[in-house]
Amino acid sequence: DTEVTQTPKHLVMGMTNKKSLKCEQHMGHRAMYWYKQKAKKPPELMFVYSYEKLSINESVPSRFSPECPNSSLLNLHLHALQPEDSALYLCASSPGSSPLHFGNGTRLTVT
Amino acid sequence: KNQVEQSPQSLIILEGKNCTLQCNYTVSPFSNLRWYKQDTGRGPVSLTIMTFSENTKSNGRYTATLDADTKQSSLHITASQLSDSASYICVVRGLNYGGSQGNLIFGKGTKLSVKP
Numbered sequence: 001d002t003e004v005t006q007t008p009k010h011l012v013m014g015m016t017n018k019k020s021l022k023c024e025q026h027m028g029h030r031a032m033y034w035y036k037q038k039a040k041k042p043p044e045l046m047f048v049y050s051y052e053k054l055s056i057n058e059s060v061p062s063r064f065s066p067e068c069p070n071s072s073l074l075n076l077h078l079h080a081l082q083p084e085d086s087a088l089y090l091c092a093s094s095p096g097s098s099p100l101h102f103g104n105g106t107r108l109t110v111t
Numbered sequence: 112k113n114q115v116e117q118s119p120q121s122l123i124i125l126e127g128k129n130c131t132l133q134c135n136y137t138v139s140p141f142s143n144l145r146w147y148k149q150d151t152g153r154g155p156v157s158l159t160i161m162t163f164s165e166n167t168k169s170n171g172r173y174t175a176t177l178d179a180d181t182k183q184s185s186l187h188i189t190a191s192q193l194s195d196s197a198s199y200i201c202v203v204r205g206l207n208y209g210g211s212q213g214n215l216i217f218g219k220g221t222k223l224s225v226k227p
Contacts, residue, residue, distance in 0.1 A: 004154070042200055042217035043155070090154050099145060100215075102154030 003027055004103035006091050012109045015081060021106045023074040023091030032074040033100065034066060035090040043090055049074060081110045113138040115203050115218035123224045128191055132221045134184040134201030142204040142214075146175055146186045149198045149220070158186070158199075191225045198222050 004025045013019050023032065031050050035043035048056035049068040057066075063085075065077040074091055086109045092100040115136045124130050136144070143162045147155035159170045161177040161184060168175050172195075174187045188195055201218040 040222075042219050044217075045215070088152075092154070099157035099160065100155075102156070104153045107152070 004091055004093055004101050006089075006103035006106050008106060009104070010107045010109075012111060013078065013081065014111055015083070017081075018077070018079045020078065021076040021089055021091075021108075023076075023103055024072055025093040025101070026072055027093065027095070027101065028071075029093035029095045029101070030071060031094045031096065032068060033092040033094075034074070034076050035092060035102075037088040037090055037105070039087075047076075078108075081108075083110050086110045113203075113205060113216050115201055115216045117199075117201050117218040117221050119221060120219070121222040121224070123226060124191055126191060126193055126225050126227050129187065129189050130191060130223065132186045132188075132199050132201075132223070134186070134203075134218055136182050136184070136201070136203045136216070136218075138182075138203040138205045138216050140206040141179065141182075142206045144177060144184050144204070145202045146173070146184075147200040147202060149200060151197070155200055188223075191223075193225050193227060196223060196225045 007022045033048050034046040037043040045058050046060045047066045052068045063080050067075040088105040088107050090105045091103045094100050118133045143160050145160045146158045148158050149155040158173050159168050159175045163179050172189045177184045198220040200220040203216045205214045
């Protein structure tokens with residue numbers, strides 16, 4: 001089992017809904033990330049948090065809003081999404097330059 | 112432009128056979144290169160890391176090579192098993208973006224299918 005836990009595993013939401021994806025790690029990693037992965041494509045970086053501060057935002061639309069309440073938790077708040085936002089959303093953590101530890105993702109479907 | 116190209120795009124082999132996956136990159140300056148394995152519906156898992164000074168590194172039945180001069184890496188899988196069926200992603204880290212992981216360049220992956 002992965003040491004990065006993501007919930008829920010699957011999510012179906014309408015375009016007017018508000019939902020949140022959650023990610024948790026207890027490895028003491030100070031960097032946490034959100035990636036978006038479409039089918040048959042590599043993961044695309046969305047956000048990076050370093051020491052609980054947002055350090056990278058890869059020009060992600062404002063309908064995606066990240067939050068890092070503490071060093072172990074990372075949330076991604078979703079509002080007014082589009083069908084093309086349907087994808088696998090991966091959370092990852094790392095202690096620095098060491099490998100990314102990925103969660104198993106949330107499979108999001110926007111209807 | 113920093114790019115990572117993987118080949119083949121997909122590969123089907125019989126159980127017990129060997130195979131080699133290729134990764135060519137243009138990322139410069141170069142820091143390191145990792146191979147990840149991603150099972151369907153799961154997150155990627157790191158298999159091995161190659162730094163500039165390393166030519167070969169093994170992890171069980173997986174052996175990675177790196178030629179920093181030609182900017183090529185390969186992942187060789189020996190005596191394949193059904194559980195090796197997955198996507199294998201080559202990820203190259205450049206040196207020029209500061210300390211974050213924003214400087215990772217992902218390849219598109221090779222989808223390997225091992226048949227009985």
